[in-house]
Amino acid sequence: MTALTLIPDFDLTAHNTLALTARSRFGVKIERAEDFPALYALAAEQNLPLRILGGGSNVVLSQDFDGITALVSITGGGIIENGPDATVVEASAGETWHDFVVFTIDKGLGGIENLAGIPGTVGAAPVQNIGAYGAEVADVFESLLAYDTTTGTTRTFTGPECKFAYRDSVFKYEPGRYVVLSLCLRLKRDWQPNLKFAGLSELEGTPDLTPRQVMDRVVALRNSKLPDWRVTPNAGSFFQNPIVSLEDAAPVLAEFPTAPSFPQPDGRTKLSAGWLIEKTGLKGFRMGRAGISERHALVLINLGGATAEDIAALATHIKTSVQSRFGIALHEEPVFT
Ligand SMILES: Cc1cc2nc3c(=O)[nH]c(=O)nc-3n(C[C@H](O)[C@H](O)[C@H](O)COP(=O)(O)OP(=O)(O)OC[C@H]3O[C@@H](n4cnc5c(N)ncnc54)[C@H](O)[C@@H]3O)c2cc1C
Incomplete structure (x- = not known):
């Protein structure tokens, strides 16, 4: 087991897309799922609150947090099942969501192209059931692995157990209880483009339309509508x-x-x-x-x-x-x- 390195007076200004001026008494990057039990034990021992941060794209950070901010930085993933009807892909929580989308597209898989360009990490995606352009992560969800901070154990969640709804899931009912460690999605072989949403419907009728073409259109639409958080936080x-x-x-x-x-x-x-x-x-x-x-x-x-x-x-x-x-x-x- 590696020792956890807590960085004192951790500056989080570059770790939130609103670029809010924010500091944490301690910050720590967690690169291995196995380190969470030790991290929670350490926080309890020092009587410090602990909060989980991914890409910081869905948070409003307080200026001074008197506790530990843990950046989920676990990487890895790939294809874990290649069946005749569907492919199951997995990604660790610290992977960038958009990179995961591109990975699936590079493998010739459709299913999450409408969710391209959403900032943040894979681990946060099921927490608020990210959605865009008429699709949401729940549509292709297979399972996820989470660390239960109450029992100190890891457990697998199926789709119904996640209780997905519009920008909602069971992980919001008890904030802070679960840390998502990895996510599995089931992407069907007989991909059907989801072009219902305004801006995508003009792709209707495109001969041999591919998931990559839909992804490119989604990214172009997003860039034309939303201010770039790197320029305008x-x-x-x-x-x-x-x-x-x-x-x-x-x-x-x-x-x-x-x-x-x-x-x-x-x-x-x-x-x-x-x-x-x-x-x-x-x-x-x-x-x-x-x-x-x-x-x-x-x-x-x-x-x-x-x-x-x-x-x-x-x-x-x-x-x-x-x-x-x-x-x-x-x-x-x-x-x-
Ligand atoms: C420009 C822009 C466009 C966006 N567009 C969309 C959009 O189209 N659709 C959409 O749904 N959202 C959108 N979002 C919101 C945001 O991208 C998503 O909510 C994203 O999933 C947040 O990921 P994150 O890693 O940045 O989470 P963070 O902001 O770091 O965290 C958000 C919450 O999730 C918790 N959390 C983070 N990681 C984990 C984990 N591994 N386990 C448990 N809890 C965790 C945190 O504690 C926090 O409570 C947009 C944001 C921006 C800045």
């Missing part, structure tokens, strides 16, 4: 699209009959958070060192030197404004930690 969509009753949606739809509204299987409807914010007149709005992107009303940006408090104040202003304009409550997507 952000955490992607800051609010979940609200799923509301038809009664709650009625005032919005009465005033704007063409407002985006997507009927749900349970009879409710999903409204567009970005559309609501834009119609509230907040696109491009700035508040101190934080602002709303001019390009996309759902994206909060760091204008330079922002802290979690600046982002939280802006998020509160947006929620209050949308609530008073439309009577709809918005909920943040990133985790404040």
